[in-house]
Amino acid sequence: MQIYKVGGAVRDRLLGKPVTDIDWVVVGATAEEMLAKGFRPVGSDFPVFLHPKSGEEYALARTERKSGRGYGGFTFHASPEVTLEEDLIRRDLTINAMAEDDQGVLTDPYHGQQDLENRLLRHVSPAFAEDPLRVLRVARFAARYAGLGFRVAPDTLELMRQLSESGELEALTPERSWKEISRALMEDHPQVFIQVLRDSGALKVLLPEVEALFGVPQPAAHHPEIDSGVHTLSVLEQAALHKQPLSVRWACLLHDLGKGLTPQSEWPQHIAHEHKGLKLIKQVNERFKAPRDCQELALLVGQYHTHGHRALELKPSTLAELLQSFDVYRRPQRFEEFIAACEMDARGRLGLEERAYPQADYLRGAATAARTVAVQPLLEQGFKGPELGEALKRERLKALKAYKEQYSQ
Template structure:
């Protein structure tokens, strides 16, 4: 039995980056031997075990053969006869197909170290094209390592393009796709993820609503970058730069989908794009079964982001409606995330990245004013039921009028 550290742990050590998760592969062992040593089995499809003390995953060396569509369409074979090189060749990228023993002696049959130095994301073998999830994985790695100068090798991009046109991407489950998308959006440069998907033709398959934004112009006075797709990438870039959470990044990606529906004859104006985009945002949310908080914020930002930008001009009644829509009294954090998404939208414009966004503090102040209304005095005056609701609303409106007058 020989045990090797494999994949990301080896890659990141060689890159000088922190190693978080460690995967191990065991060569020359049987399931019975692993169980006898106290390892606990997990996973139904192939033999993976948890170390009796550390809890880390140890997988028996295995080969795989394609026998169906999608991510799960594989037959795995694990036995003591499977070599380390045979196990490594089934991996996606050369930089993920390296192993090292407990003395840090490197096994690198597919030149991963060479590709690390060349800053290339290159597939290990033609079998790469058997797993459609790898299109998303490579785009995610491109986003993670863009700051180090990594790019996708042309021959790998070609295979990704073939996969995008094969119909295999449609076989991915929403859960698997979302897991990759969510991880990619939380990388240092999530806009690179979208760029790579677009470059290989996968974006128009997975998110045609986002793909449709490229080439759609906006008024240059408000958007010096003009192109709506370019603007969307810039907003996502700002969200990452400002360390926004996943909910905000997802909303930033989808906020302008309605502009893809504007007839060409109306360009570069996009009247009512906020309302038109809601059905598209809903469709993308449902396609990937995004978590509820991501879905809700994306819809609210899509509908109200221009309200955010015009906050200083809004009538107190409109401002109150906005606050009610977000339920700022019980869910203040969601309104904070809306403000953040609006600010990222404003900053995601060429040459305006550093411009201040006074609307943010104004909206926070409005929420504080509305929340300051106490219910108890109204109860003491005898208000109850629907009348109490109207009385509270009236007091909040007064507070917002006073706030607007002072601002």
């Protein structure tokens, strides 16, 4: 029995990055031997075991063969005869197909270390094209390591195109797709993830609503970058630079989908794109079964982001309706995330990345003014039921009028 550290732990050590998760491969062992040593079995598809003390995953060396469609369409074979090289060749990228023994000796049969030095994301073997999930994984790695200068190797990108055209991407489950998309959006350069998906032809399969934004012009006065797709990438880039949470990044990706529906005859104007985009945002949310907080924020940002930009011009009554739409009295954090998404949208414009966004503090102040209206005095005046709700609305509107007047002075 020989045990090797494999995959990401080896890759990140060679890159000088922190190693968090460690995966191990066991060569020359049977499941029975693992159980006898106290390892606990997990997973039904192939033999993976948890170490009795550390809880880390140890997998028996295995080979795999394509037997159906999609990510799960594989038959696995694990036995003591499977070599380390045979196990490594089934992996996606050369930089993930290296192993280290307990002495730190590197096994690198597919030149992963050289590709690390050349900053290349390259597939290990033609079998790469058998697993559609790898299109998303490679795009995610491109987003993770873009800051180090990594790029997708041309021959790997070609295999990704073939996968995108094969119909295999449609076989991915919403859960698997969302797991990769959500992880990619939280990388340092999520815009690279979207760009690589586009370069490989996968974006038009997975997110045709985002693909449709590219080549659609916007008014140059507000959007010096002009192209709606380029703007979306820039907004996503700003969200990452400002360390926004997943819900904000998801909303940033989807906020302008309505612009993809504007007839060419109306370009570069996009009248009512906020409302038109809601059905598209809803269908993307449902396609990937996004978490509820992501779904709700994406819809609210899609509908109201121009309100955010025009905050200083809004009438107190419109401000009151906006705050009510966000249920800001019970869910203040969601409104804060809306403000963040609006600010990223404003900064995601060519040459305007550092422009001040006073709307953010103005909206926060408005929310605070409305929230400071106390219910108790109204109860003491005898208001109850629907009448109490109406009285509360009136008092909040008064507070917002006073806030706006004070701000204007």
